[in-house]
Amino acid sequence: MPRILNREPDRGGQVCxxxxxxxGWHNDGxxxxxxPKAxxxxxxxxxxxxxxxxxxxxRMAPGNAIGR
Incomplete structure (x- = not known):
């Protein structure tokens, strides 16, 4: 089961x-x-x-990290 987050992680971090x-149908946001980023x-x-x-x-905006 993939890991699901309810808020956007830091774009400079190592999370996808x-x-x-x-x-969503049930207002679950x-x-x-x-x-992890590949x-x-x-x-x-x-x-x-x-x-x-x-x-x-x-194509990504500056500040988006690449996986290590």
Whole structure:
């Protein structure tokens, strides 16, 4: 079971933070991926692969850390 966070983690940290839910039926708010970032990636490996498949590239604002 993947780790789920109820608030966005620090973008400069080593937690994926990909937003996996916006709002919800039961007003349970936003949900973010709490898995560690993959080495050399902005997200965990699962979300890195998903973004590449959907968008073809990953562009991030300055201040977003890359996984170690």
């Amino acid at each position: 933070g990909y937003q996996i839910q916006v709002g 936003q949900k973010f991926c709490g898995e 080495a050399g990636r902005y997200f965990c490996q699962e979300h890195h692969d998903w973004v590449l498949d959907e968008c073809g590239e990953i």
